[in-house]
Amino acid sequence: MYNIEQLNMLVHSAELGSFSACARKLGKVQSAISQGIANLEIDLDVVLFDRSTRKPTLTRDGERIYTYAKAVLHQVLELEKVALATSKAEEPIVKLAFDSALFTPKLSKLLQQFSEHFPHTGLEVITVASTDIASYVESGKADIGIIFADLAFNRNVDLCFIGNLSFYGVCHPQHVLSSKKELNAGDLIPHRQLLLRGEHGNELQHFAAISATLWWANSFDAILALVKQNIGWAYLPRHMVASLITDKQLHQLPMIFDHKPWNLPVDVITAKGASFGPALNYLFEGLKAILE
Incomplete structure:
Protein backbone atom coordinates (compact mmCIF):
# COMPACT_ATOMS: atom_id res chain seq x y z
CA MET A 1 0.00 0.00 0.00
CA TYR A 2 1.31 3.45 -0.87
CA ASN A 3 2.20 5.90 1.88
CA ILE A 4 2.61 9.63 2.50
CA GLU A 5 6.35 9.48 1.83
CA GLN A 6 5.74 8.11 -1.66
CA LEU A 7 3.17 10.82 -2.40
CA ASN A 8 5.72 13.37 -1.25
CA MET A 9 8.27 11.89 -3.65
CA LEU A 10 5.75 12.10 -6.50
CA VAL A 11 4.87 15.73 -5.86
CA HIS A 12 8.47 16.91 -5.41
CA SER A 13 9.70 14.99 -8.46
CA ALA A 14 6.96 16.53 -10.59
CA GLU A 15 7.54 20.05 -9.30
CA LEU A 16 11.35 19.97 -9.30
CA GLY A 17 11.62 18.23 -12.67
CA SER A 18 13.83 15.26 -11.75
CA PHE A 19 14.31 12.42 -9.31
CA SER A 20 17.76 13.74 -8.38
CA ALA A 21 16.38 17.17 -7.45
CA CYS A 22 13.70 15.47 -5.38
CA ALA A 23 16.38 13.40 -3.63
CA ARG A 24 18.33 16.52 -2.72
CA LYS A 25 15.18 18.22 -1.45
CA LEU A 26 14.19 15.29 0.75
CA GLY A 27 17.73 14.39 1.82
CA LYS A 28 17.72 10.96 0.19
CA VAL A 29 19.75 9.16 -2.47
CA GLN A 30 18.35 9.20 -6.00
CA SER A 31 17.92 5.43 -6.08
CA ALA A 32 15.57 5.64 -3.09
CA ILE A 33 13.40 8.15 -4.94
CA SER A 34 13.36 6.07 -8.12
CA GLN A 35 12.42 2.95 -6.17
CA GLY A 36 9.78 4.81 -4.18
CA ILE A 37 8.12 6.13 -7.35
CA ALA A 38 8.31 2.68 -8.97
CA ASN A 39 6.64 1.10 -5.93
CA LEU A 40 3.93 3.78 -6.00
CA GLU A 41 3.24 3.00 -9.66
CA ILE A 42 2.90 -0.69 -8.77
CA ASP A 43 0.56 0.04 -5.87
CA LEU A 44 -1.62 2.33 -7.98
CA ASP A 45 -1.29 0.26 -11.15
CA VAL A 46 -0.58 3.50 -13.03
CA VAL A 47 2.46 4.72 -14.96
CA LEU A 48 3.13 8.11 -13.41
CA PHE A 49 6.23 9.27 -15.30
CA ASP A 50 7.39 9.04 -18.90
CA ARG A 51 11.04 8.03 -18.58
CA SER A 52 11.84 8.02 -22.31
CA THR A 53 13.32 11.53 -22.12
CA ARG A 54 16.34 12.80 -20.21
CA LYS A 55 14.08 14.22 -17.53
CA PRO A 56 11.05 12.24 -16.38
CA THR A 57 7.74 13.97 -17.08
CA LEU A 58 4.27 13.19 -15.80
CA THR A 59 2.04 11.10 -18.00
CA ARG A 60 -1.58 12.15 -18.45
CA ASP A 61 -2.57 9.68 -15.72
CA GLY A 62 0.35 10.92 -13.65
CA GLU A 63 -0.90 14.51 -13.86
CA ARG A 64 -4.27 13.41 -12.53
CA ILE A 65 -2.74 11.44 -9.66
CA TYR A 66 -0.35 14.35 -8.92
CA THR A 67 -3.31 16.70 -8.36
CA TYR A 68 -4.89 14.35 -5.83
CA ALA A 69 -1.55 13.59 -4.16
CA LYS A 70 -0.93 17.28 -3.63
CA ALA A 71 -4.37 17.69 -2.08
CA VAL A 72 -3.74 14.74 0.26
CA LEU A 73 -0.40 16.20 1.37
CA HIS A 74 -2.09 19.53 2.07
CA GLN A 75 -4.66 17.79 4.25
CA VAL A 76 -1.91 15.90 6.08
CA LEU A 77 -0.17 19.21 6.80
CA GLU A 78 -3.41 20.68 8.12
CA LEU A 79 -3.91 17.59 10.29
CA GLU A 80 -0.44 18.04 11.77
CA LYS A 81 -1.18 21.70 12.51
CA VAL A 82 -4.45 20.84 14.21
CA ALA A 83 -2.71 18.16 16.26
CA LEU A 84 -0.07 20.69 17.32
CA ALA A 85 -2.75 23.22 18.25
CA THR A 86 -4.56 20.55 20.26
CA SER A 87 -1.38 19.64 22.11
CA LYS A 88 -1.04 23.32 23.07
CA ALA A 89 -4.58 23.21 24.52
CA GLU A 90 -5.90 25.69 21.95
CA GLU A 91 -9.68 25.86 21.97
CA PRO A 92 -11.56 24.35 19.01
CA ILE A 93 -13.88 27.38 18.99
CA VAL A 94 -14.30 30.73 20.74
CA LYS A 95 -17.67 32.52 20.83
CA LEU A 96 -17.55 36.33 20.84
CA ALA A 97 -20.69 38.42 21.36
CA PHE A 98 -20.85 42.17 20.85
CA ASP A 99 -23.22 44.98 19.98
CA SER A 100 -22.98 45.92 16.30
CA ALA A 101 -22.13 49.47 17.38
CA LEU A 102 -18.86 48.13 18.76
CA PHE A 103 -17.70 46.57 15.50
CA THR A 104 -15.03 49.23 15.13
CA PRO A 105 -12.18 49.16 12.59
CA LYS A 106 -9.80 48.12 15.37
CA LEU A 107 -12.02 45.18 16.30
CA SER A 108 -12.08 44.10 12.67
CA LYS A 109 -8.29 44.25 12.59
CA LEU A 110 -8.05 42.25 15.82
CA LEU A 111 -10.20 39.47 14.35
CA GLN A 112 -7.92 39.36 11.31
CA GLN A 113 -4.90 39.01 13.61
CA PHE A 114 -6.72 36.32 15.59
CA SER A 115 -7.26 34.32 12.40
CA GLU A 116 -3.53 34.45 11.69
CA HIS A 117 -2.44 33.49 15.21
CA PHE A 118 -5.04 30.73 15.65
CA PRO A 119 -5.82 29.40 12.16
CA HIS A 120 -7.26 26.17 13.56
CA THR A 121 -9.50 27.73 16.20
CA GLY A 122 -13.01 28.51 15.02
CA LEU A 123 -14.59 31.85 15.90
CA GLU A 124 -18.33 32.38 16.26
CA VAL A 125 -19.27 36.06 16.05
CA ILE A 126 -22.62 36.86 17.68
CA THR A 127 -24.07 40.34 17.21
CA VAL A 128 -26.91 41.14 19.59
CA ALA A 129 -28.08 44.16 21.55
CA SER A 130 -25.67 45.17 24.29
CA THR A 131 -28.34 44.59 26.92
CA ASP A 132 -28.62 40.90 25.95
CA ILE A 133 -24.93 40.02 25.96
CA ALA A 134 -24.49 39.41 29.70
CA SER A 135 -27.14 36.68 29.59
CA TYR A 136 -25.33 35.08 26.62
CA VAL A 137 -22.08 34.97 28.60
CA GLU A 138 -23.74 33.74 31.80
CA SER A 139 -25.52 30.91 29.96
CA GLY A 140 -22.45 29.84 27.97
CA LYS A 141 -23.84 30.94 24.60
CA ALA A 142 -20.80 33.24 24.40
CA ASP A 143 -17.34 32.93 25.95
CA ILE A 144 -16.61 36.65 25.92
CA GLY A 145 -18.65 39.77 25.24
CA ILE A 146 -18.25 43.49 24.61
CA ILE A 147 -20.99 45.67 26.09
CA PHE A 148 -21.89 49.21 26.99
CA ALA A 149 -21.33 49.24 30.73
CA ASP A 150 -24.33 48.21 32.79
CA LEU A 151 -24.98 51.02 35.24
CA ALA A 152 -26.50 48.48 37.65
CA PHE A 153 -23.14 46.62 37.77
CA ASN A 154 -23.82 42.99 36.93
CA ARG A 155 -22.13 40.84 39.59
CA ASN A 156 -22.72 37.58 37.71
CA VAL A 157 -19.92 38.24 35.19
CA ASP A 158 -16.33 39.46 35.38
CA LEU A 159 -15.90 42.97 33.98
CA CYS A 160 -12.98 44.82 32.41
CA PHE A 161 -13.44 48.48 31.43
CA ILE A 162 -11.71 49.16 28.09
CA GLY A 163 -12.68 52.74 27.20
CA ASN A 164 -15.49 54.89 25.85
CA LEU A 165 -17.37 55.15 22.56
CA ASN A 263 -19.20 58.95 25.68
CA LEU A 264 -20.52 55.56 26.73
CA PRO A 265 -18.25 53.35 28.86
CA VAL A 266 -17.49 49.95 27.36
CA ASP A 267 -16.70 46.70 29.20
CA VAL A 268 -15.37 43.32 28.16
CA ILE A 269 -17.17 40.59 30.10
CA THR A 270 -16.50 36.91 30.72
CA ALA A 271 -18.21 34.28 32.83
CA LYS A 272 -17.51 34.59 36.54
CA GLY A 273 -14.20 32.88 37.32
CA ALA A 274 -13.84 31.50 33.78
CA SER A 275 -10.53 29.90 32.80
CA PHE A 276 -8.93 31.14 29.59
CA GLY A 277 -7.32 28.99 26.92
CA PRO A 278 -4.62 30.51 24.68
CA ALA A 279 -7.07 31.74 22.01
CA LEU A 280 -9.55 33.28 24.44
CA ASN A 281 -6.73 34.95 26.36
CA TYR A 282 -5.34 36.42 23.12
CA LEU A 283 -8.77 37.80 22.26
CA PHE A 284 -9.31 39.17 25.77
CA GLU A 285 -5.99 41.03 25.75
CA GLY A 286 -6.57 42.35 22.23
CA LEU A 287 -10.03 43.68 23.06
CA LYS A 288 -8.53 45.97 25.68
CA ALA A 289 -7.04 48.09 22.88
CA ILE A 290 -9.93 48.38 20.39
CA LEU A 291 -11.03 51.79 21.71
CA GLU A 292 -7.59 53.36 22.14
Whole structure:
Protein backbone atom coordinates (compact mmCIF):
# COMPACT_ATOMS: atom_id res chain seq x y z
CA MET A 1 0.00 0.00 0.00
CA TYR A 2 1.31 3.45 -0.87
CA ASN A 3 2.20 5.90 1.88
CA ILE A 4 2.61 9.63 2.50
CA GLU A 5 6.35 9.48 1.83
CA GLN A 6 5.74 8.11 -1.66
CA LEU A 7 3.17 10.82 -2.40
CA ASN A 8 5.72 13.37 -1.25
CA MET A 9 8.27 11.89 -3.65
CA LEU A 10 5.75 12.10 -6.50
CA VAL A 11 4.87 15.73 -5.86
CA HIS A 12 8.47 16.91 -5.41
CA SER A 13 9.70 14.99 -8.46
CA ALA A 14 6.96 16.53 -10.59
CA GLU A 15 7.54 20.05 -9.30
CA LEU A 16 11.35 19.97 -9.30
CA GLY A 17 11.62 18.23 -12.67
CA SER A 18 13.83 15.26 -11.75
CA PHE A 19 14.31 12.42 -9.31
CA SER A 20 17.76 13.74 -8.38
CA ALA A 21 16.38 17.17 -7.45
CA CYS A 22 13.70 15.47 -5.38
CA ALA A 23 16.38 13.40 -3.63
CA ARG A 24 18.33 16.52 -2.72
CA LYS A 25 15.18 18.22 -1.45
CA LEU A 26 14.19 15.29 0.75
CA GLY A 27 17.73 14.39 1.82
CA LYS A 28 17.72 10.96 0.19
CA VAL A 29 19.75 9.16 -2.47
CA GLN A 30 18.35 9.20 -6.00
CA SER A 31 17.92 5.43 -6.08
CA ALA A 32 15.57 5.64 -3.09
CA ILE A 33 13.40 8.15 -4.94
CA SER A 34 13.36 6.07 -8.12
CA GLN A 35 12.42 2.95 -6.17
CA GLY A 36 9.78 4.81 -4.18
CA ILE A 37 8.12 6.13 -7.35
CA ALA A 38 8.31 2.68 -8.97
CA ASN A 39 6.64 1.10 -5.93
CA LEU A 40 3.93 3.78 -6.00
CA GLU A 41 3.24 3.00 -9.66
CA ILE A 42 2.90 -0.69 -8.77
CA ASP A 43 0.56 0.04 -5.87
CA LEU A 44 -1.62 2.33 -7.98
CA ASP A 45 -1.29 0.26 -11.15
CA VAL A 46 -0.58 3.50 -13.03
CA VAL A 47 2.46 4.72 -14.96
CA LEU A 48 3.13 8.11 -13.41
CA PHE A 49 6.23 9.27 -15.30
CA ASP A 50 7.39 9.04 -18.90
CA ARG A 51 11.04 8.03 -18.58
CA SER A 52 11.84 8.02 -22.31
CA THR A 53 13.32 11.53 -22.12
CA ARG A 54 16.34 12.80 -20.21
CA LYS A 55 14.08 14.22 -17.53
CA PRO A 56 11.05 12.24 -16.38
CA THR A 57 7.74 13.97 -17.08
CA LEU A 58 4.27 13.19 -15.80
CA THR A 59 2.04 11.10 -18.00
CA ARG A 60 -1.58 12.15 -18.45
CA ASP A 61 -2.57 9.68 -15.72
CA GLY A 62 0.35 10.92 -13.65
CA GLU A 63 -0.90 14.51 -13.86
CA ARG A 64 -4.27 13.41 -12.53
CA ILE A 65 -2.74 11.44 -9.66
CA TYR A 66 -0.35 14.35 -8.92
CA THR A 67 -3.31 16.70 -8.36
CA TYR A 68 -4.89 14.35 -5.83
CA ALA A 69 -1.55 13.59 -4.16
CA LYS A 70 -0.93 17.28 -3.63
CA ALA A 71 -4.37 17.69 -2.08
CA VAL A 72 -3.74 14.74 0.26
CA LEU A 73 -0.40 16.20 1.37
CA HIS A 74 -2.09 19.53 2.07
CA GLN A 75 -4.66 17.79 4.25
CA VAL A 76 -1.91 15.90 6.08
CA LEU A 77 -0.17 19.21 6.80
CA GLU A 78 -3.41 20.68 8.12
CA LEU A 79 -3.91 17.59 10.29
CA GLU A 80 -0.44 18.04 11.77
CA LYS A 81 -1.18 21.70 12.51
CA VAL A 82 -4.45 20.84 14.21
CA ALA A 83 -2.71 18.16 16.26
CA LEU A 84 -0.07 20.69 17.32
CA ALA A 85 -2.75 23.22 18.25
CA THR A 86 -4.56 20.55 20.26
CA SER A 87 -1.38 19.64 22.11
CA LYS A 88 -1.04 23.32 23.07
CA ALA A 89 -4.58 23.21 24.52
CA GLU A 90 -5.90 25.69 21.95
CA GLU A 91 -9.68 25.86 21.97
CA PRO A 92 -11.56 24.35 19.01
CA ILE A 93 -13.88 27.38 18.99
CA VAL A 94 -14.30 30.73 20.74
CA LYS A 95 -17.67 32.52 20.83
CA LEU A 96 -17.55 36.33 20.84
CA ALA A 97 -20.69 38.42 21.36
CA PHE A 98 -20.85 42.17 20.85
CA ASP A 99 -23.22 44.98 19.98
CA SER A 100 -22.98 45.92 16.30
CA ALA A 101 -22.13 49.47 17.38
CA LEU A 102 -18.86 48.13 18.76
CA PHE A 103 -17.70 46.57 15.50
CA THR A 104 -15.03 49.23 15.13
CA PRO A 105 -12.18 49.16 12.59
CA LYS A 106 -9.80 48.12 15.37
CA LEU A 107 -12.02 45.18 16.30
CA SER A 108 -12.08 44.10 12.67
CA LYS A 109 -8.29 44.25 12.59
CA LEU A 110 -8.05 42.25 15.82
CA LEU A 111 -10.20 39.47 14.35
CA GLN A 112 -7.92 39.36 11.31
CA GLN A 113 -4.90 39.01 13.61
CA PHE A 114 -6.72 36.32 15.59
CA SER A 115 -7.26 34.32 12.40
CA GLU A 116 -3.53 34.45 11.69
CA HIS A 117 -2.44 33.49 15.21
CA PHE A 118 -5.04 30.73 15.65
CA PRO A 119 -5.82 29.40 12.16
CA HIS A 120 -7.26 26.17 13.56
CA THR A 121 -9.50 27.73 16.20
CA GLY A 122 -13.01 28.51 15.02
CA LEU A 123 -14.59 31.85 15.90
CA GLU A 124 -18.33 32.38 16.26
CA VAL A 125 -19.27 36.06 16.05
CA ILE A 126 -22.62 36.86 17.68
CA THR A 127 -24.07 40.34 17.21
CA VAL A 128 -26.91 41.14 19.59
CA ALA A 129 -28.08 44.16 21.55
CA SER A 130 -25.67 45.17 24.29
CA THR A 131 -28.34 44.59 26.92
CA ASP A 132 -28.62 40.90 25.95
CA ILE A 133 -24.93 40.02 25.96
CA ALA A 134 -24.49 39.41 29.70
CA SER A 135 -27.14 36.68 29.59
CA TYR A 136 -25.33 35.08 26.62
CA VAL A 137 -22.08 34.97 28.60
CA GLU A 138 -23.74 33.74 31.80
CA SER A 139 -25.52 30.91 29.96
CA GLY A 140 -22.45 29.84 27.97
CA LYS A 141 -23.84 30.94 24.60
CA ALA A 142 -20.80 33.24 24.40
CA ASP A 143 -17.34 32.93 25.95
CA ILE A 144 -16.61 36.65 25.92
CA GLY A 145 -18.65 39.77 25.24
CA ILE A 146 -18.25 43.49 24.61
CA ILE A 147 -20.99 45.67 26.09
CA PHE A 148 -21.89 49.21 26.99
CA ALA A 149 -21.33 49.24 30.73
CA ASP A 150 -24.33 48.21 32.79
CA LEU A 151 -24.98 51.02 35.24
CA ALA A 152 -26.50 48.48 37.65
CA PHE A 153 -23.14 46.62 37.77
CA ASN A 154 -23.82 42.99 36.93
CA ARG A 155 -22.13 40.84 39.59
CA ASN A 156 -22.72 37.58 37.71
CA VAL A 157 -19.92 38.24 35.19
CA ASP A 158 -16.33 39.46 35.38
CA LEU A 159 -15.90 42.97 33.98
CA CYS A 160 -12.98 44.82 32.41
CA PHE A 161 -13.44 48.48 31.43
CA ILE A 162 -11.71 49.16 28.09
CA GLY A 163 -12.68 52.74 27.20
CA ASN A 164 -15.49 54.89 25.85
CA LEU A 165 -17.37 55.15 22.56
CA SER A 166 -18.58 58.54 21.35
CA PHE A 167 -22.14 59.11 20.12
CA TYR A 168 -23.70 61.91 18.06
CA GLY A 169 -27.34 62.92 17.90
CA VAL A 170 -28.35 62.73 14.22
CA CYS A 171 -31.29 63.00 11.87
CA HIS A 172 -31.96 62.98 8.13
CA PRO A 173 -30.93 66.23 6.35
CA GLN A 174 -34.59 66.78 5.38
CA HIS A 175 -35.90 66.20 8.91
CA VAL A 176 -37.53 69.28 10.43
CA LEU A 177 -34.96 69.27 13.26
CA SER A 178 -32.14 69.85 10.75
CA SER A 179 -33.26 73.46 10.30
CA LYS A 180 -32.67 74.33 13.96
CA LYS A 181 -29.46 76.13 14.93
CA GLU A 182 -29.69 74.78 18.48
CA LEU A 183 -31.89 72.29 20.22
CA ASN A 184 -33.00 71.75 23.79
CA ALA A 185 -34.83 68.75 25.17
CA GLY A 186 -38.20 70.41 24.64
CA ASP A 187 -37.54 70.79 20.92
CA LEU A 188 -37.07 67.02 20.62
CA ILE A 189 -40.27 65.93 22.34
CA PRO A 190 -42.61 66.19 19.29
CA HIS A 191 -40.29 64.18 17.04
CA ARG A 192 -39.97 60.40 16.91
CA GLN A 193 -36.92 59.05 18.77
CA LEU A 194 -35.23 55.77 17.88
CA LEU A 195 -33.79 53.74 20.75
CA LEU A 196 -32.03 50.42 21.33
CA ARG A 197 -33.89 47.65 23.14
CA GLY A 198 -32.86 44.01 23.50
CA GLU A 199 -34.93 40.89 23.00
CA HIS A 200 -35.79 40.78 26.72
CA GLY A 201 -37.10 44.35 26.70
CA ASN A 202 -34.06 45.90 28.36
CA GLU A 203 -32.97 49.34 27.14
CA LEU A 204 -29.64 51.14 27.34
CA GLN A 205 -29.81 53.20 30.51
CA HIS A 206 -27.41 55.81 29.10
CA PHE A 207 -29.99 57.24 26.69
CA ALA A 208 -33.19 58.61 28.16
CA ALA A 209 -36.46 58.50 26.27
CA ILE A 210 -36.93 62.20 25.47
CA SER A 211 -39.56 62.21 22.74
CA ALA A 212 -43.26 61.50 23.15
CA THR A 213 -43.18 58.98 20.29
CA LEU A 214 -40.64 56.15 20.46
CA TRP A 215 -39.52 53.38 18.15
CA TRP A 216 -37.13 50.62 19.21
CA ALA A 217 -34.71 48.33 17.39
CA ASN A 218 -32.34 45.66 18.69
CA SER A 219 -29.31 46.94 16.75
CA PHE A 220 -27.74 50.29 15.97
CA ASP A 221 -27.44 49.17 12.35
CA ALA A 222 -31.24 49.04 12.17
CA ILE A 223 -31.54 52.40 13.90
CA LEU A 224 -29.13 53.94 11.39
CA ALA A 225 -31.20 52.54 8.51
CA LEU A 226 -34.35 54.08 10.01
CA VAL A 227 -32.69 57.47 10.47
CA LYS A 228 -31.52 57.40 6.84
CA GLN A 229 -35.17 56.83 5.86
CA ASN A 230 -36.12 60.03 7.76
CA ILE A 231 -38.24 58.07 10.22
CA GLY A 232 -36.82 59.67 13.36
CA TRP A 233 -33.77 60.98 15.18
CA ALA A 234 -31.32 59.03 17.33
CA TYR A 235 -27.98 58.91 19.05
CA LEU A 236 -25.55 56.77 17.03
CA PRO A 237 -21.86 55.86 17.39
CA ARG A 238 -19.54 58.46 15.89
CA HIS A 239 -17.62 55.89 13.83
CA MET A 240 -20.89 54.84 12.17
CA VAL A 241 -22.07 58.34 11.23
CA ALA A 242 -19.05 60.66 10.95
CA SER A 243 -18.51 60.12 7.22
CA LEU A 244 -22.26 60.28 6.56
CA ILE A 245 -22.38 63.68 8.28
CA THR A 246 -19.41 64.89 6.23
CA ASP A 247 -21.12 63.69 3.04
CA LYS A 248 -24.36 65.40 4.14
CA GLN A 249 -26.26 62.12 4.18
CA LEU A 250 -26.99 62.76 7.86
CA HIS A 251 -27.31 65.92 9.93
CA GLN A 252 -25.67 66.27 13.35
CA LEU A 253 -28.13 67.71 15.84
CA PRO A 254 -26.83 70.82 17.71
CA MET A 255 -27.93 69.82 21.23
CA ILE A 256 -27.28 72.64 23.69
CA PHE A 257 -27.06 70.05 26.50
CA ASP A 258 -24.27 68.18 24.66
CA HIS A 259 -21.22 70.37 25.20
CA LYS A 260 -19.15 67.32 24.19
CA PRO A 261 -20.17 64.08 22.45
CA TRP A 262 -21.83 61.46 24.60
CA ASN A 263 -19.20 58.95 25.68
CA LEU A 264 -20.52 55.56 26.73
CA PRO A 265 -18.25 53.35 28.86
CA VAL A 266 -17.49 49.95 27.36
CA ASP A 267 -16.70 46.70 29.20
CA VAL A 268 -15.37 43.32 28.16
CA ILE A 269 -17.17 40.59 30.10
CA THR A 270 -16.50 36.91 30.72
CA ALA A 271 -18.21 34.28 32.83
CA LYS A 272 -17.51 34.59 36.54
CA GLY A 273 -14.20 32.88 37.32
CA ALA A 274 -13.84 31.50 33.78
CA SER A 275 -10.53 29.90 32.80
CA PHE A 276 -8.93 31.14 29.59
CA GLY A 277 -7.32 28.99 26.92
CA PRO A 278 -4.62 30.51 24.68
CA ALA A 279 -7.07 31.74 22.01
CA LEU A 280 -9.55 33.28 24.44
CA ASN A 281 -6.73 34.95 26.36
CA TYR A 282 -5.34 36.42 23.12
CA LEU A 283 -8.77 37.80 22.26
CA PHE A 284 -9.31 39.17 25.77
CA GLU A 285 -5.99 41.03 25.75
CA GLY A 286 -6.57 42.35 22.23
CA LEU A 287 -10.03 43.68 23.06
CA LYS A 288 -8.53 45.97 25.68
CA ALA A 289 -7.04 48.09 22.88
CA ILE A 290 -9.93 48.38 20.39
CA LEU A 291 -11.03 51.79 21.71
CA GLU A 292 -7.59 53.36 22.14
